[in-house]
Amino acid sequence: MRYPESWLRSNVSAFLPAFIVLLLLLGMLALAAPARADDSEVGCVTTEWKLLGANHQVCVFAFQDPRIPGVSCFISQAKTGGISGSLGLAEDPSNFSVSCSQTGSIVIPDKLPAKENVFKESTSVFFKATRVTRLWDKERNTLVYLAVSRKIIDGSPYNSVSTVPVRP
Numbered sequence: 001m002r003y004p005e006s007w008l009r010s011n012v013s014a015f016l017p018a019f020i021v022l023l024l025l026l027g028m029l030a031l032a033a034p035a036r037a038d039d040s041e042v043g044c045v046t047t048e049w050k051l052l053g054a055n056h057q058v059c060v061f062a063f064q065d066p067r068i069p070g071v072s073c074f075i076s077q078a079k080t081g082g083i084s085g086s087l088g089l090a091e092d093p094s095n096f097s098v099s100c101s102q103t104g105s106i107v108i109p110d111k112l113p114a115k116e117n118v119f120k121e122s123t124s125v126f127f128k129a130t131r132v133t134r135l136w137d138k139e140r141n142t143l144v145y146l147a148v149s150r151k152i153i154d155g156s157p158y159n160s161v162s163t164v165p166v167r168p
Contacts, residue, residue, distance in 0.1 A: 042074065053086040054079075058095075065118050065134060065143075070104035071164050073145055077121060077130060094149035094156035096130050106143075106166050112136050118145070141166045 040062050048056035057079045065071040078095040119132035135144040143164040149156035 044079070047078070048081070050081045053083040054081040056081040061121070063119050063132075065100075067109060067112065067116070067118075068106055068134075068143065070102055070106040071100055071143060072103040073098060073100040073119070073132065073162070075099075075119065075121070075130070075132060075147060094130070094158045096147055096149070096158070097160045098132055098145055098147040098162050100143070100145045100162040100164050102164055102167075106164070108136070108166060114138075119147075 042060040042062050044057040044059040046055040046057050050056065058076055059079050060074055060076045062072060062074050065073065075096060075098045114136050116134050117131055118134045119130075121130045130147060130149050132145055132147045135146060137144055143166060145162045145164070147160040149158055
């Protein structure tokens with residue numbers, strides 16, 4: 001079935017602006033690197049062998065708190081394998097753990113925010129990420145690191161917490 005040229009012109013032009021915006025958004029997502037806080041992969045352990053594609057793994061990353069140089073954190077995350085995981089199209093599960101400790105002298109800046117994101121790892125192609133947020137418990141003189149999975153529409157209740165007491 002062929003459509004009249006006038007129908008095509010009017011209907012295509014109606015959807016063209018939305019299509020261009022969608023392409024621009026997808027292009028920005030593809031070019032945007034995950035916002036990590038100077039992390040490095042410590043290593044991965046296979047949890048399930050896959051015949052095709054990468055194996056399912058749990059990987060451990062280390063990162064420094066960007067404002068508190070004397071604090072190092074380690075986060076473990078489940079990574080989906082298989083063909084979709086190898087192509088970067090799989091959504092990683094919301095399984096993770098965080099542990100932070102003092103690895104040097106800690107000096108709390110005067111204007112340290114009460115809450116600040118210190119780590120972000122993309123766990124799917126679209127809008128899902130694991131984030132670590134630092135909370136400053138001034139009353140107890142303790143840095144609290146909370147890892148959560150964030151998704152625009154449907155987040156996850158899974159979380160992990162670690163504390164670093166600041167000693168005088």
